[in-house]
Structure formats: structure tokens, C-alpha cells
Amino acid sequence: MLEGLREAVRKFLGGGSTYKDSVEEFIRDLQRELIRADVNVALVKRLSDAIRQRALEQEPPPGVSRRDWFLKIVYEELVKVFGGEEPPSVEPRKVPWVILLVGVQGSGKTTTAGKLARFYSARGYRVGLVETDTYRPGALEQLRTLAQMSGALFYGEPAGRAEEIASRGVKELESRGAQVIIVDTAGRHGYGDEQALLDEMRRIADAVSPDEVALVVDAAIGQRAFDLARRFHEATPIGTIIVTKLDGTAKGGGVLSAVAATGARVKFVGTGEKVDELEPFDPQGFVSRIMGLGDIRSLLERVREAEAEERAVKVVEEDIEKGRVNMRTIYAQLKSIRRLGPLSRVLEMLPLSTLPVKVGDEQVKLGEEKINKWLHIIESMTYEELDDPDIIDRSRMRRIAVGSGTTVNDVKELLAYYKSVKAVVKRLKRDRSLLRRFGLQAGE
Numbered sequence: 001m002l003e004g005l006r007e008a009v010r011k012f013l014g015g016g017s018t019y020k021d022s023v024e025e026f027i028r029d030l031q032r033e034l035i036r037a038d039v040n041v042a043l044v045k046r047l048s049d050a051i052r053q054r055a056l057e058q059e060p061p062p063g064v065s066r067r068d069w070f071l072k073i074v075y076e077e078l079v080k081v082f083g084g085e086e087p088p089s090v091e092p093r094k095v096p097w098v099i100l101l102v103g104v105q106g107s108g109k110t111t112t113a114g115k116l117a118r119f120y121s122a123r124g125y126r127v128g129l130v131e132t133d134t135y136r137p138g139a140l141e142q143l144r145t146l147a148q149m150s151g152a153l154f155y156g157e158p159a160g161r162a163e164e165i166a167s168r169g170v171k172e173l174e175s176r177g178a179q180v181i182i183v184d185t186a187g188r189h190g191y192g193d194e195q196a197l198l199d200e201m202r203r204i205a206d207a208v209s210p211d212e213v214a215l216v217v218d219a220a221i222g223q224r225a226f227d228l229a230r231r232f233h234e235a236t237p238i239g240t241i242i243v244t245k246l247d248g249t250a251k252g253g254g255v256l257s258a259v260a261a262t263g264a265r266v267k268f269v270g271t272g273e274k275v276d277e278l279e280p281f282d283p284q285g286f287v288s289r290i291m292g293l294g295d296i297r298s299l300l301e302r303v304r305e306a307e308a309e310e311r312a313v314k315v316v317e318e319d320i321e322k323g324r325v326n327m328r329t330i331y332a333q334l335k336s337i338r339r340l341g342p343l344s345r346v347l348e349m350l351p352l353s354t355l356p357v358k359v360g361d362e363q364v365k366l367g368e369e370k371i372n373k374w375l376h377i378i379e380s381m382t383y384e385e386l387d388d389p390d391i392i393d394r395s396r397m398r399r400i401a402v403g404s405g406t407t408v409n410d411v412k413e414l415l416a417y418y419k420s421v422k423a424v425v426k427r428l429k430r431d432r433s434l435l436r437r438f439g440l441q442a443g444e
């Protein structure tokens with residue numbers, strides 16, 4: 001599903017045509033892939049517009065290429081389409097946690113009941129399964145076998161009213177200590193229409209007051225899942241959605257985006273017939289996978305680091321402007337020097353790091369090694385010391401040196417550097433013309 005997206009990402013990162021042309025080409029590839037996966041056309045249009053607009057309006061932080069920045073935007077917009085940032089919680093919030101599985105015939109309810117039993121058993125819960133389907137011959141035995149395979153408790157009756165079986169089943173399993181109880185329902189009825197199914201579902205829900213109603217949807221129905229989920233939701237508020245058979249269709253993108261568009265959450269996806277082929281659905285993981293996991297992970301990491309640096313640089317700038325320098329300022333400054341290297345924009349803006357600093361007779365050169373050592377030293381300081389380094393006396397120096405695996409002399413050297421920076425900043429603050437010359441004035 002959406003296999004072509006990975007190729008489009010690779011092509012885009014590879015360069016070739018101009019940035020603008022590449023963006024348009026990528027958006028076309030993306031649209032084609034999404035529509036092939038049965039994602040709703042209006043949704044695809046909205047997504048493309050959002051991506052294009054952000055790509056035009058937002059500038060990458062320093063150190064991030066425009067292509068990386070663009071793909072980060074694509075990633076974020078796709079995550080929104082497929083369900084948002086938060087992976088859904090699969091943990092029961094009370095005991096017993098009763099899950100009612102509903103869905104049309106053949107969607108995979110009974111199979112999923114078995115998979116859920118296996119999933120929760122593996123997490124250490126005592127699980128119970130209830131079969132209420134008396135229409136489908138063999139349903140009882142199908143689920144009993146699945147229960148045995150995962151060591152779950154089982155309750156079922158060969159005939160009777162579904163809501164009464166459900167009610168007796170939940171009570172019985174609860175008394176036997178089940179912590180997660182999964183109620184399977186029929187997809188096929190004597191009357192054979194959807195209304196009969198929805199009515200029965202409502203009666204069962206009234207009888208057992210489930211903590212979660214999970215709609216089981218076959219991925220092959222694609223974007224039609226939108227209307228299906230809505231109809232079920234009107235009958236009984238659907239808590240979550242489980243998409244099955246994602247392994248067997250190209251329409252996975254359609255079903256996942258359609259479900260997200262209803263506001264419901266996809267909690268699990270089924271990826272095969274076997275009892276362990278069920279996984280919690282994580283929109284971020286899903287989007288990373290379709291875009292090419294390795295590429296996207298490292299790209300997002302690069303952008304995140306650059307953004308953190310940009311914030312650090314802002315802190316330094318603000319502190320300098322206000323004439324307020326403490327060890328946190330030094331830390332932020334050292335970090336930005338280390339990451340961006342001497343030729344970066346940051347250093348041009350920060351006269352401090354280019355000023356020769358005298359400590360005793362030796363001139364301090366801020367080499368990579370020294371910066372790392374100093375960062376360790378600062379990390380060993382208390383909040384009090386960070387805010388007011390002047391309180392660091394001989395005994396505090398010893399403690400900090402031990403804590404950071406350095407020597408008292410190293411700590412002294414850093415403190416001397418701090419004092420010289422502070423002095424420079426004071427001087428800069430006094431001399432506003434100098435400040436202006438270095439472009440550090442607010443608003444410039």
C-alpha cells in the first residue's frame with residue numbers, strides 16, 4: 001500500500017530539477033499514490049493545498065535544507081490525515097475492561113477477538129471471550145478454539161438471545177477473574193439486513209454497558225468506511241475502530257484516512273490471518289513507514305536538532321541583549337558553537353565566541369574537546385549554580401569536577417570564561433552603538 005510514495009521521496013531528495021519544480025512533481029506523485037489507495041479526492045486536494053501553502057510560507061531553521069524541511073511538512077500533514085500525533089492508548093483503564101466488537105459480516109470480528117485475547121494475555125491480563133453469535137454455524141467452536149490458543153477464558157451458548165448470552169457471559173467471566181472481556185457479535189442475521197444488525201448491537205450494548213465499542217472494518221472497503229462508521233456510530237457510540245486485512249488490499253490508505261475523517265480512532269490493525277497478526281496502530285509510525293522509515297527518521301531528527309539550536313541561539317541573543325548572563329547562557333552558546341561550526345550564521349551574530357578570551361596567560365581556544373568538557377561541567381551544576389555562578393566556591397568546584405569527570409582547574413577555566421563573557425556583555429550593553437554594530441539590537 002502506498003509503495004510508490006517511498007520512491008517519490010527518494011526522487012525528491014535526489015534533487016534534479018529546481019526546488020519549485022521538485023515540489024510540484026512530488027505533490028503530483030503523492031496525489032496519484034493516495035488516489036490509487038482510495039483516499040477521498042477532496043481530502044487529497046485539501047492535503048495538497050495545505051502542504052503547498054506551508055512550503056511557500058514557512059522557512060526552514062538554519063542548517064536545514066529546504067528539501068528536508070519540505071518533507072517534514074509532508075510528514076506532518078500526512079500524520080494529520082491518518083489520525084494525528086498521539087498513538088491511541090491500548091491499556092484498559094478499569095477492571096474488568098469490556099470490549100464489544102461489532103461490524104458487518106465477514107469483516108473479521110471473530111478472528112480479531114482471538115487476536116485481542118492473545119494481545120492482552122501477552123501483556124499479562126487475564127482475558128475472557130464471549131461468543132454471542134448463534135446465527136453462524138461454527139462460530140462458537142471458532143472462538144472457543146481461539147480462546148484455548150491464547151489461554152483465555154471462554155463463555156458461549158449455542159442458542160438464545162444475543163443480549164442475554166452477552167450479559168450472562170460478562171458476569172460469569174468477571175466472577176472468574178477476567179480483567180479484559182471481549183464480546184464477539186454476529187455479522188449475519190436471520191433477516192440479513194443492516195438494521196437488524198444495528199438493533200441487536202444496541203440491545204447487547206444496553207445489556208453489558210461496554211467500556212469500549214470497537215467497530216471492525218475490512219480494509220478492502222476503502223473510503224466507504226466513512227459512511228459505515230457514521231451509521232454504526234449513530235446506533236451506538238463507536239469508541240474505536242479496528243481495521244482488518246490491511247495485508248490484502250491496496251485500499252488501506254482509503255480506509256485509514258476515512259476513519260480519521262470521522263473523528264474516530266483506529267486502535268488496532270490486522271495484518272494477516274494468524275492470531276498474532278494484530279498491532280496497535282500508530283499514525284506516525286505508519287506515515288514514516290510509507291515514506292521510507294530510515295530516511296524520514298533521520299530527517300526529522302536533523303530538523304528537530306536544528307530547531308532546538310535555533311531556540312538556544314535565541315536564548316543567547318536575548319540574554320546578551322538584556323545584559324543577563326549566567327551559566328545557562330554559556331551552555332546554550334557552547335551548544336550552538338559545537339553543532340553549527342565556526343562559519344555559521346550564529347557566530348557572525350555572536351561576537352562573544354570570536355573574541356579572544358584571556359585566562360591567566362593562556363588564550364582559550366574553543367576546540368571541540370574543550371567545548372564538550374565544559375558542557376559536562378555545566379551539566380554537573382545545580383540549578384542554583386547555573387543561575388548564579390558566582391556562588392561556586394572551592395568546595396563546589398571539587399564536587400562539580402568529580403561529578404563531571406574533570407579537574408578543579410577545568411572548572412576554574414570555565415568560570416574564568418564565564419566571567420570574561422559577562423564582562424564583555426556588560427561592556428556591550430553600555431555601549432549601545434557597539435551592540436548595533438554587531439546586529440544584536442532588538443528588532444534588527
Ligand SMILES: Nc1nc2c(ncn2[C@@H]2O[C@H](COP(=O)(O)OP(=O)(O)OP(=O)(O)O)[C@@H](O)[C@H]2O)c(=O)[nH]1
Nearest residue numbers: 105106107108109110111187244245270271272273
Ligand atoms: N488476510 C487477513 N485475513 C483476515 C484478517 N482478519 C480476518 N481475516 C479473515 O477474514 C475472514 C472472516 O473472518 P471472521 O473473523 O470469521 O469474520 P467475522 O466478522 O467474524 O464474520 P461473521 O461472524 O460471519 O460476521 C476469515 O477468513 C479470516 O481468516 C486479516 O487481518 N488479514
Ligand SMILES: [Mg+2]
Nearest residue numbers: 109110133139
Ligand atoms: Mg464471526
